Amino acid sequence: MKIKILYSHLNVSGTDNKIRPTWFDFEKCFKSLVKNISYQPNGLSKQYEIEIHVIYDITKGGYGSNWIQKYWDYGINNIIFHQIEGGSMMKAAVEMYKIAKDLSGNMKDDDLFMFQENDYLYVNDIIDKVKELFEMYKLDGGYVSLYDHPDKYTPLYQDLVSKIIVTDSHHWRTTPSTCGSYVVNKKTFLEDYDVLTNVEGDHNKWLHLAENKGRYILSPIPSLSTHCMSQHLAPTINWEEINNG
Secondary structure, three states, X not given: OOEEEEEEEOOOOOOOOOOOOOOOOHHHHHHHHHOOOOEEOOEEOOOOOEEEEEEEEHHHOOHHHOOOHHHHHHOOOXXXXXXXXXXXXXXXHHHHHHHHHHHHHHOOOOOEEEXXXXXXXXXXXXXXXXXXXXXXXXXXOEEEOOEOOHHHHOHHHOOOOOOEEEOOOOEEEEEOOOOOOEEEEXXXXXXXXXXXXXXXXXXXXXXXXXXXHOOEEEEEEOOOEEEOOOOOOOOOOOHHHHHHO
């Protein structure tokens, strides 16, 4: 099973104007993703045929003024850089999806795209758990978030009913929406390409896909990642400890 990770990145350093935990750092987020993938002397492990594609929006400056430059300089196999001119979240996402569509030519229908924003932190074994989920349930028409959204445990969603499924190592539940970070197989991505590139707003996009195409989203319990915003950290996990580990 091939997994192509498309990592959306701007020229940002330690923090930005969002309300972040004191320990937050963009580079540590990237490192927590990379360390989930075992290394061999010649680059990333071929066990899952993984590639990391860094989608770099140059509208705020080029590689040279950003920490991610060094990963490009290292020349590590399977970390591939693409320059785009986005300027807004929607435009950058569209450019990322265009790149994914171009990359899909040598992929099978059940190979995976993992679209990830640059302010998420990860627990270990996300690749194994994602692979396990897609192999057990196939998930044609399904999207997978790695993030257990804390808002689902608030009065806003007090009437939410979820279907729970289980793999050998994790629980997953249906959820009505997620952010711009998710996993999907090639077949579903191409079928939904027009929606992904034309409907603005994460919540609107997921509602449209559910209502018009019968799509669904699964999220993990407990979470496998967190959006690193102070009021939106995934519950039950000590993310500062993971960040500093």
